Amino acid sequence: MPEKENARVLDGLPLDWVRAFEAAARLGSFTAAALETGLTQAAISQRIANLEGRLATRLFIRQARGIALTVEAEAWLPHATRALSLLHHSAQDIFGTRAQRLTVMASASVTRGWLVPRLAKLEDRARLHLSFETLMVEAESDAGRGRVVARYGAGHWPGLRAAQLFPEELAPVASPALLADGTDWTTLPRIAVTGPRAGWSDWGGETAIAPLRFDSMIAAQAAAEDGAGVLLASLPLCAGALAAGRLARVGAHSLSPPNSYWLTARSEDISERRWRALCRAFCTQGDPA
Numbered sequence: 449m450p451e452k453e454n455a456r457v458l459d460g461l462p463l464d465w466v467r468a469f470e471a472a473a474r475l476g477s478f479t480a481a482a483l484e485t486g487l488t489q490a491a492i493s494q495r496i497a498n499l500e501g502r503l504a505t506r507l508f509i510r511q512a513r514g515i516a517l518t519v520e521a522e523a524w525l526p527h528a529t530r531a532l533s534l535l536h537h538s539a540q541d542i543f544g545t546r547a548q549r550l551t552v553m554a555s556a557s558v559t560r561g562w563l564v565p566r567l568a569k570l571e572d573r574a575r576l577h578l579s580f581e582t583l584m585v586e587a588e589s590d591a592g593r594g595r596v597v598a599r600y601g602a603g604h605w606p607g608l609r610a611a612q613l614f615p616e617e618l619a620p621v622a623s624p625a626l627l628a629d630g631t632d633w634t635t636l637p638r639i640a641v642t643g644p645r646a647g648w649s650d651w652g653g654e655t656a657i658a659p660l661r662f663d664s665m666i667a668a669q670a671a672a673e674d675g676a677g678v679l680l681a682s683l684p685l686c687a688g689a690l691a692a693g694r695l696a697r698v699g700a701h702s703l704s705p706p707n708s709y710w711l712t713a714r715s716e717d718i719s720e721r722r723w724r725a726l727c728r729a730f731c732t733q734g735d736p737a
């Protein structure tokens with residue numbers, strides 16, 4: 449189709465026709481698209497028929513048990529999704545007057561030790577309904593509209609944008625009271641944390657069994673502050689306790705594992721402007737490239 453003729457086809461193209469197509473193609477069902485958009489199935493079908501007529505192209509193959517996309521529709525779907533997402537988020541950023549809802553899912557350790565101390569740096573807080581939810585099992589933390597998730601790993605999750613919160617660094621810490629009389633920290637009980645991060649077995653070939661084990665860094669840190677033993681702690685997450693003197697490092701050696709915590713979200717679930725603001729507030733590298 450010549451360029452000028454193609455431009456005329458798109459002139460005045462109703463946005464609700466494109467929205468009906470995108471929802472039906474993404475969800476694989478006219479019925480599901482109707483539920484998402486608040487329209488009837490007949491209205492979805494009519495809008496798509498109008499769009500097919502305007503484009504002079506078949507977009508769906510109607511089958512007895514559902515619908516299938518044509519080759520042209522499969523090629524156009526990601527472009528339509530991105531375009532509608534851009535319109536939605538830009539309208540929210542520029543014209544939105546009501547507070548936007550944002551949910552941050554993270555472990556209690558990350559929320560308390562890293563995110564909360566940096567809340568004051570988050571721009572445009574007055575326009576946010578901000579919720580923090582404790583992440584119990586990362587595998588069950590699905591992305592969603594207006595939701596970001598703090599994950600532990602190497603920074604690669606298919607379909608998700610990711611920005612590192614901080615480079616991880618681990619080192620032994622203990623209550624200053626345990627060390628006041630010059631006690632050799634290597635003779636003290638070990639405190640361990642269950643989970644994916646490096647542990648005592650990674651500490652210079654340390655093989656001693658930790659008599660105390662917790663399922664979160666925040667609980668293990670509380671035990672260390674109370675004098676229960678020595679914890680191989682995340683220094684970024686216990687920076688507040690170290691600065692306040694509730695914990696003290698023992699020795700100068702530390703571990704720098706390749707994995708750390710990352711802020712993640714689907715591109716279509718959060719606007720570029722909001723994502724950059726979150727990165728500037730919570731990530732050590734600030735604004736993503």
